[in-house]
Amino acid sequence: MGLNNFRINVVFRILLLAAAIGGFLFCFHRAGLVVTPVILFVVIIASITELVFYVERTNREFTNFLLSVKSSDFSKYGKEDTRGKSFAGFRKALNLITEEFQLARIGKEANYQFMQAVVEHMDTAIISFDKAGEVKLINETAKTLLHMPYLKNIYSLQKTDPELCSYLLGLQNGNKTILDISIGGEKLKLSFRSATFIMQGTEHTLISVQNIKTEIEHTELEAWEQLLHVLTHEIMNSITPLSSLSATLKTKAIHLMDTRTFDEEAIDDLSQGLSVIERRSIGLVNFVNHYRSLITLPEPEFRVAKVSELFENIKLLKGDVLQRKGISLKMDVKNTSMTVRADTALIEQVLINLINNAIDAVAGCANPAIELSATVVNNRVIISVADNGPGIESDVLDKIFIPFFTTKNSGSGIGLSLSKQIMRLHQGSIKVNAALSHGTVFTLEFPA
Numbered sequence: 001m002g003l004n005n006f007r008i009n010v011v012f013r014i015l016l017l018a019a020a021i022g023g024f025l026f027c028f029h030r031a032g033l034v035v036t037p038v039i040l041f042v043v044i045i046a047s048i049t050e051l052v053f054y055v056e057r058t059n060r061e062f063t064n065f066l067l068s069v070k071s072s073d074f075s076k077y078g079k080e081d082t083r084g085k086s087f088a089g090f091r092k093a094l095n096l097i098t099e100e101f102q103l104a105r106i107g108k109e110a111n112y113q114f115m116q117a118v119v120e121h122m123d124t125a126i127i128s129f130d131k132a133g134e135v136k137l138i139n140e141t142a143k144t145l146l147h148m149p150y151l152k153n154i155y156s157l158q159k160t161d162p163e164l165c166s167y168l169l170g171l172q173n174g175n176k177t178i179l180d181i182s183i184g185g186e187k188l189k190l191s192f193r194s195a196t197f198i199m200q201g202t203e204h205t206l207i208s209v210q211n212i213k214t215e216i217e218h219t220e221l222e223a224w225e226q227l228l229h230v231l232t233h234e235i236m237n238s239i240t241p242l243s244s245l246s247a248t249l250k251t252k253a254i255h256l257m258d259t260r261t262f263d264e265e266a267i268d269d270l271s272q273g274l275s276v277i278e279r280r281s282i283g284l285v286n287f288v289n290h291y292r293s294l295i296t297l298p299e300p301e302f303r304v305a306k307v308s309e310l311f312e313n314i315k316l317l318k319g320d321v322l323q324r325k326g327i328s329l330k331m332d333v334k335n336t337s338m339t340v341r342a343d344t345a346l347i348e349q350v351l352i353n354l355i356n357n358a359i360d361a362v363a364g365c366a367n368p369a370i371e372l373s374a375t376v377v378n379n380r381v382i383i384s385v386a387d388n389g390p391g392i393e394s395d396v397l398d399k400i401f402i403p404f405f406t407t408k409n410s411g412s413g414i415g416l417s418l419s420k421q422i423m424r425l426h427q428g429s430i431k432v433n434a435a436l437s438h439g440t441v442f443t444l445e446f447p448a
Contacts, residue, residue: 009054017047061094068098125209127168129154130202137206145209147183167192168207178212189213249273300343300425307338307374307381314351314372318359322370327362332373340381340446346422347444350430353415354385354442361389361440379448386441392434400432 024040027033119126125142129135133154143149148160157165167179171194178191191210196203249270311331322329340347355370362368371386392400401420416430423430427447434440 010051013047013051013054017044017051020044020047061091123210126206127151127154127209128204128206130204136204142209145183145188145211171205171207187213189216245273245277249277298346300346300422302341302343304339304341305344305347306336307340307383308333308336310340310344310347310351311372311374313344313348314355317348317352318355321359325359325363325368327359327368327370330369330371332371334373334375338374338376338381342426342446346425350419350422350444351383351385353419357415357442358385358387358389358440361387363389365389381446383444383446384441385444386439388439391438391440392432397432397434401430 020040020043024037024044027037027040119137119139120141122139123141125145126137126139127135127142128137135151135154138151143151146157146161146164148157151157154165154168157168161183164181164183167181171177171192173194173196176191176193178189180187180189182188188211191212193208195206197206198204252269311333315329315331319329351372358370362370365388367388369388371384373384373386375382401416420430423444429445431443431445432440433443
């Protein structure tokens with residue numbers, strides 16, 4: 001490697017420095033020599049400086065490497081280091097690290113581009129901003145929804161829509177809310193979900209917004225179609241025979257009037273026919289009254305009630321019936337101090353409806369059993385009514401909450417619909433989980 005080798009270069013510089021020092025000391029003690037010692041002293045200082053600068057070359061290279069990585073400059077060292085194997089290995093290692101940093105940067109950029117593509121592809125509007133209101137992320141759906149092609153700061157919305165701006169800034173972390181609002185002259189029903197997180201020591205808020213007006217309108221239309229189908233079916237079941245019977249009776253009455261013969265048999269036929277019309281008319285009136293009961297529910301009178309007390313009341317109300325039918329009732333409350341804020345009369349009505357359905361479901365089972373249970377999940381009280389009956393057919397499972405729909409030979413078909421309405425008044429929900437031959441579980445979920 002000749003003089004390019006690091007060790008040889010260092011030794012050469014040290015020997016040169018030693019010779020300069022030796023010459024300086026020799027000339028310093030010789031009388032009459034002034035210029036030569038000065039020159040040698042300058043040579044010594046220059047040699048020391050050059051030696052230090054040469055030895056610290058590796059430190060400078062490493063410092064430059066770190067600074068280049070910090071500034072995202074991933075240029076490699078092109079020339080091979082000829083100062084020795086250790087330095088060649090060191091430069092090779094720097095190049096490998098640079099390559100890894102470059103690959104990591106490419107991967108990070110690819111992930112970012114992928115995330116951007118996903119966010120832009122979503123039908124949900126996404127807005128993210130920091131504590132100062134500076135918008136860090138907003139997709140095209142959000143821009144279209146807000147009618148703003150560009151949004152740099154969330155507070156800019158105060159000029160165009162102060163109500164929406166105030167609403168966005170007031171959203172609580174983790175909450176999901178629905179707001180009826182007009183944007184750009186269009187009335188919308190928007191669903192908001194907010195999340196707060198800390199990134200690089202700064203608090204950020206992420207908000208997703210969905211326009212659910214179309215979905216709600218579609219669901220409402222389907223619900224009305226199903227309701228009208230049931231109403232039409234039930235009314236036609238009553239009106240058609242009434243119309244046919246009325247026509248028959250009219251014909252008989254005309255015949256009696258024409259012949260003026262009022263025999264007992266004819267009068268008996270007219271009486272029976274009118275009785276049938278009366279019964280079916282009463283049935284139709286009752287049907288309409290049942291429908292009226294679905295839309296005229298009283299406002300709930302909320303109070304804090306113990307779930308265990310609700311269960312005990314249900315046991316007192318239905319215990320005799322269950323005992324007569326040989327049905328066992330099990331009650332399981334995970335915490336006896338568990339409470340719900342509810343109208344106890346309405347909730348008892350829901351539980352009675354579910355118990356009655358369970359009684360019908362287990363009829364004919366070998367060991368009929370019903371279980372009432374309550375637990376707390378995510379601060380929400382969950383009450384379940386389970387039976388070991390045959391379950392519910394999958395093709396009718398999505399229809400059981402439709403008013404007047406029933407699979408029973410007798411019954412109005414409004415019990416579950418009424419229960420669903422009551423749970424909505426409590427800001428809760430009712431769900432069903434049914435599997436053939438494994439029984440049915442109805443679940444009441446109350447808000448936290």
